[in-house]
Amino acid sequence: MEPSRRDRQRAATLAEIKAAARRLLVSGGVGAVGLRAVARELGLTPPALYRYFPSHEALLQALIADLYDELTAALMELAQNEADPDLGAQLYLLANGLRDWALAHPAEFGLLFGTAIPDPDAEGHEDLPGHQAAMRFAAVFKALVAQVWHQKPFPHPSEQELGPVLVAQLSRKSEYFDGMPAGAIYLSLNYWTRLYGLICMEVFGQLHWALEDAGAYFEAQLFEIGQALGLDCPVPEA
Amino acid sequence: MEPSRRDRQRAATLAEIKAAARRLLVSGGVGAVGLRAVARELGLTPPALYRYFPSHEALLQALIADLYDELTAALMELAQNEADPDLGAQLYLLANGLRDWALAHPAEFGLLFGTAIPDPDAEGHEDLPGHQAAMRFAAVFKALVAQVWHQKPFPHPSEQELGPVLVAQLSRKSEYFDGMPAGAIYLSLNYWTRLYGLICMEVFGQLHWALEDAGAYFEAQLFEIGQALGLDCPVPEA
DNA sequence: GTTAACTGTTAACGGTGTTAACTCTAGAGA
DNA sequence: TCTCTAGAGTTAACACCGTTAACAGTTAAC
Numbered sequence: 314m315e316p317s318r319r320d321r322q323r324a325a326t327l328a329e330i331k332a333a334a335r336r337l338l339v340s341g342g343v344g345a346v347g348l349r350a351v352a353r354e355l356g357l358t359p360p361a362l363y364r365y366f367p368s369h370e371a372l373l374q375a376l377i378a379d380l381y382d383e384l385t386a387a388l389m390e391l392a393q394n395e396a397d398p399d400l401g402a403q404l405y406l407l408a409n410g411l412r413d414w415a416l417a418h419p420a421e422f423g424l425l426f427g428t429a430i431p432d433p434d435a436e437g438h439e440d441l442p443g444h445q446a447a448m449r450f451a452a453v454f455k456a457l458v459a460q461v462w463h464q465k466p467f468p469h470p471s472e473q474e475l476g477p478v479l480v481a482q483l484s485r486k487s488e489y490f491d492g493m494p495a496g497a498i499y500l501s502l503n504y505w506t507r508l509y510g511l512i513c514m515e516v517f518g519q520l521h522w523a524l525e526d527a528g529a530y531f532e533a534q535l536f537e538i539g540q541a542l543g544l545d546c547p548v549p550e551a
Numbered sequence: 552m553e554p555s556r557r558d559r560q561r562a563a564t565l566a567e568i569k570a571a572a573r574r575l576l577v578s579g580g581v582g583a584v585g586l587r588a589v590a591r592e593l594g595l596t597p598p599a600l601y602r603y604f605p606s607h608e609a610l611l612q613a614l615i616a617d618l619y620d621e622l623t624a625a626l627m628e629l630a631q632n633e634a635d636p637d638l639g640a641q642l643y644l645l646a647n648g649l650r651d652w653a654l655a656h657p658a659e660f661g662l663l664f665g666t667a668i669p670d671p672d673a674e675g676h677e678d679l680p681g682h683q684a685a686m687r688f689a690a691v692f693k694a695l696v697a698q699v700w701h702q703k704p705f706p707h708p709s710e711q712e713l714g715p716v717l718v719a720q721l722s723r724k725s726e727y728f729d730g731m732p733a734g735a736i737y738l739s740l741n742y743w744t745r746l747y748g749l750i751c752m753e754v755f756g757q758l759h760w761a762l763e764d765a766g767a768y769f770e771a772q773l774f775e776i777g778q779a780l781g782l783d784c785p786v787p788e789a
Numbered sequence: 790g791t792t793a794a795c796t797g798t799t800a801a802c803g804g805t806g807t808t809a810a811c812t813c814t815a816g817a818g819a
Numbered sequence: 820t821c822t823c824t825a826g827a828g829t830t831a832a833c834a835c836c837g838t839t840a841a842c843a844g845t846t847a848a849c
Contacts, residue, residue, distance in 0.1 A: 319795070319846065326796090348837060360838080361797055369837060427665075451760070479767035486761060502761055502768070509757070510748020519747070522689070523724060523740055529717035530740070557815070557826075564827090586806060598807080599828055607806060 327365050329355055334376050339420045343428060346373070373424075374443045380421050381446030384414055388453055400461040401544035407457060408508050408535055415516045422516050426509075451505075458501045459491040467543030469496030500542055507538050565603050567593055572614050577658045581666060584611070611662075612681045618659050619684030622652055626691055638699040639782035645695060646746050646773055653754045660754050664747075689743075696739045697729040705781030707734030738780055745776050 316324075333354035337346040348369045352359045366372040391410045392403050415422040425447075438444065461467070472480045472495060483495040483502075490498050511534055514520050515527040524530055571592035575584040586607045590597045604610040629648045630641050653660040663685075676682060699705070710718045710733060721733035721740075728736050749772055752758050753765040762768055 317847070323796090347835090349835080358798060359836090360799090360840095363838080364796060448760075475771060476767060479771055482762050482764070482767065499768075499771070503772070506749060506752055506758075506772075507745060510752065511744060513751070514744055514748065520744070522686075524720050526720070529714060529720065530737075533713060533717055533737070534741070534744075555816075561827090585804095587804085596829060597805095598809095598830090601807080602827055 323365075330362065330365055330372070331376055331379060334372060335380075335421070338376070338424060339418070342420055343424050346376070348372070374441055377425060377443035378446040380425055381443065381450045384411075384421075384425070385446075385450045385453055387414060392453075392457065400457065400464050401539070401542070403457055404461065404504070404542070404544065405535060405539065407454065408538075411508070412512050412515070412531060415512050419516050422512075426513060427517060454505060455490065455501075458504065459493060461542070461544075462493050462497055462501075463491065467497065467500065469494065469500050469543075471496060475499060504538055504542060507534065561603075568600065568603055568610070569614055569617060572610060573618075573659075576614070576662060577656070580658055581662050584614070586610070612679055615663060615681035616684040618663055619681065619688045622649075622659075622663070623684075623688045623691055625652060630691075630695065638695065638702050639777070639780070641695055642699060642742070642780070642782065643773060643777065645692065646776075649746070650750050650753070650769060653750050657754055660750075664751060665755060692743060693728065693739075696742065697731060699780070699782075700731050700735055700739075701729065705735065705738065707732065707738050707781075709734060713737060742776055742780060745772065 330351060333351050334346050337350055337354065348362055349359045351372070352362055362372070366375065388407055388410050391406055395403060395406055475483070475495060479499070480495040483498045486498055487493060487495070490501065493501070511527075511531060515531065520527050520530075568589060571589050572584050575588055575592065586600055587597045589610070590600055600610070604613065626645055626648050629644055633641060633644055653664075713721070713733060717737070718733045721736045724736055725731060725733070728739065731739070749765075749769060753769065758765045758768075
């Protein structure tokens with residue numbers, strides 16, 4: 314059952330297609346990665362690509378999945394290489410790693426996080442390759458937060474403070490969050506929403522009117538977020 | 552110099568075009584508002600629209616500007632009608648108003664805040680009608696925050712806490728923020744980034760994996776943000 | 790060695806934004 | 820009032836896009 318010569322060639326061509334698509338993405342943005350442009354890039358006629366992807370959208374989905382996996386791998390390697398047993402420090406590492414990746418690859422980041430909104434509630438959109446890769450990506454942060462919690466449970470708002478409605482919703486995710494209580498899930502969610510929102514605003518240029526370089530602001534915010542998680546708050550160095 | 556009959560007809564057609572464009576926007580999303588679709592909507596041929604807009608992009612810019620102004624007017628009216636002299640309460644009102652508008656008009660919100668990213672630094676992109684309207688919109692929040700500050704200055708982080716780099720950048724905006732100190736501008740910026748990020752994530756469906764209805768979470772976050780601004784924190788009712 | 794599957798081609802369809810050239814009508818100036 | 824110009828609309832066409840159908844050549848399988 315070894316891969317035949319044709320199989321290897323097919324895999325190579327498939328990789329070439331995605332490489333060309335990414336090249337177009339970084340050089341000209343999301344709109345530049347068209348079916349015909351990709352075909353032109355590797356000297357093929359446009360219909361030839363339909364032997365590899367059933368549609369333009371499928372090609373984009375494959376590219377999205379690849380980029381998510383690349384980002385996920387980069388962040389996991391970042392966390393692995395750091396031998397620091399302090400899991401809290403790894404949260405800073407991960408947050409900074411995500412920001413660095415986003416700033417180094419703005420076009421890719423824009424494709425992953427800027428063009429979402431497929432539909433509010435479509436039927437078979439859960440099993441899109443891009444969505445699944447996004448879940449794998451999110452799981453990295455979730456896993457680390459859960460580890461931090463189980464290593465040293467951080468102080469969290471009480472159920473009275475959160476209110477019954479929010480507690481009910483958060484408790485429903487307790488299983489996914491390895492048994493964390495609603496208050497801890499709430500803080501984890503804050504960590505993600507603030508981190509995500511901040512990076513999106515910076516990369517998408519929504520902060521330029523106030524800050525020409527959002528680096529210092531990001532550090533300050535990360536410090537605040539860490540405080541909210543009860544971490545020992547290492548002073549973030551440049 | 553009264554407007555002639557032709558001038559009035561021209562203005563009417565222009566309004567019809569934008570109305571049709573918006574109709575297509577709400578029914579089919581940003582991608583549905585095409586030049587030909589708009590022309591089809593009012594029984595015209597596509598090139599006729601070039602008597603009113605130099606390009607498809609210009610039509611979208613005009614629509615964006617109109618929507619920004621509509622949103623701005625709605626929020627200003629909201630703040631005006633509230634006779635509450637407590638300016639802090641108006642910040643809650645404005646935040647909730649923005650969220651309500653976003654949830655009530657997801658397609659419009661998507662056009663305004665989801666498709667940004669023209670270029671990092673384009674030359675003449677500062678004077679695009681959409682950008683200018685966005686500045687008018689942002690000024691509403693800025694003005695209210697400045698009023699709150701001048702009515703009752705809220706406690707803010709010291710310059711030592713923020714660090715010299717961040718202080719330098721924030722102080723550069725002190726004039727725009729009616730003479731507020733760096734620490735107060737920092738908190739105002741937090742108010743905006745957290746509010747903006749939260750609403751974007753909710754409207755764009757980036758919170759569905761955790762919360763099916765983000766209303767309670769939004770309230771809790773708004774409470775936190777208000778606390779950070781030193782407001783007297785009125786319990787947000789549904 | 791024949792056959793079937795795979796990879797690529799060309800031609801074409803309907804869709805898009807956009808331009809050029811033309812017609813017709815309404816408003817302005819003599 | 821008559822003329823003439825400017826404006827609003829048309830048709831035809833161009834270049835691009837994603838996509839499909841029908842066809843040719845090569846490669847693997849039986």
